[in-house]
Amino acid sequence: MFNQGLSLDQAPPISVPFRFFLTAPLFGILLGIFFFFSPFEVISNQYSPEAIGAVHLFTLGMLSMIIFGAMQQMMPVLAGAVVKKPILFANIVHTSLTLGTLLLAAYFLFSIKIALHIGALFLAVAFLTFSYYSIKLLFKVQFLTSTVKAMRLFSLCTFITVLLGLYIASSHMSSNIGESHYVFVNAHALFGIFGFAVLLIMGVAFQVIPMFYVAQDFPKPFQNKVPLIVFALLFVCFIFLYLNFDIFILKTAFTVIFLLFAYLGLKSLSNRKRPVFDVTLWYWKLSLCMLAVSMLIFLAGAMESNYVLAILFAFGFLYSLLQGMVYKIIPFLAWFHLTSKGYFTVPTLREFIDEKYIKYNFYLHVSSIILFVVAYYINPLIYLAAVLFIVSNILFLINCITAVLKYKDIANTDPMDMSAFK
């Protein structure tokens, strides 16, 4: 429609993004417990079922969970793309993603085959629903910005990742692991990580960094061409993998591009015009630095095991950024919905969550990453790393709940309750 996305009413109800954001730290706690009880040599071996289970607890329960929640909020604003029945949509996607993730993890951990069957079904529902709607809505957008273009590619990558994932799941179901199995596994990982996660982060960064920090834009050619190049490279990579060609040159290309992205992002943040300090800035900077470091490790293939790379990329780059984003979005939504409903005394953005506790969360988060990495050399430290990770996620959860409760306390009062005026 003509005025799609321009109305306040078309933002989804606040319960939609909140349920996704509050679920992610729960999966974080679960993942921490999982690290605590798994022997190091098992969890650090990328081919072990336990490690694959851990990876999916993260990518589905935390990464996809937050991305799905945030996209339902961002699509109307950034792209004028509105989901018509937001509650129904959120119910379907959130429930099936949560159950699917738990079941898939149960399959990898306890080899319960039926869990794989049902889990894959739930995940198919969650991801196909999400990708169907995001592709449909984003490809209808008339006026394209670099962010919308990147989001379109993200939505296509979501779909491709799911198809590959379902294909892999079906070969697990039939215990028919063929010669080309790892071609599909690698392609699934590549489309998921570089396509689904990084393309979206790029698109969001193009918009969010310059606007919210009053900072330099990413260079236009970079904004317009790079996401498309990454998308194309993913297909080339798939073909190379299939034909068993050496992919070093492609790894180099990805590394150069992502290093450049990290560099431009950090440069823009450092030269920002707003003096305002907030912890989300730390999260952004940490995240982009971790992206750079992990790409260098990826390129060098320096380590026998991909454990350190996975820790730095998943927790260092992705989770840092996601946490920073959630800490920015939750208070804003709480404030925005309350003021839009006409409440007069609404806390300011900084009063929903005490910054002190966000800082504690940040320190815990960083310490857990450092210890996870050091545990590669001194294995028993994994216990401490896991405990810190759990505590960090509990604090993340508490901080988010605090804001939600403050919101609820006010939302439960009557905005028009100004007795003197009655």
Added chain:
Amino acid sequence: MESISSFLTHDHRACDEEFASMENAVAQLNWQEAQEKFDKFKNDLLHHFDMEEKVMFEAFEQRTGMTQGPTMVMRMEHEQMRQILDQLNADIQSQDKDHFFGVSESLMMLMQQHNMKEEQMLYAMADAHLGADVAKVVEDMKAL
């Protein structure tokens, strides 16, 4: 030829910079300068709203016949921002730095979300619908 989109987007950025420099003054606890920067920012922001509400939105509404559509929502959001300006002013006068930054963060988020909607949809729509009249609309806005 300057489009509505490029002209008003540029003005958004200019307001953002005024805003940042006001925040800088508050961060340095230079309250007198903060007041001056606030006045300048307020002036420019309200001028921006006027250019839209009195010129561009009017032209858009006349051309498309849509008065209850996007421009109405934009007017409502302008109103929301006008109210926050008063809070900022009060914080500067009572020299309450912490509260100021809480409020300024709210205004920033609101402003940017609003800007995204305008820059990504409304301005592009206006340029498309107003066609040959774009130059005149831009000129009228500049004259205001």
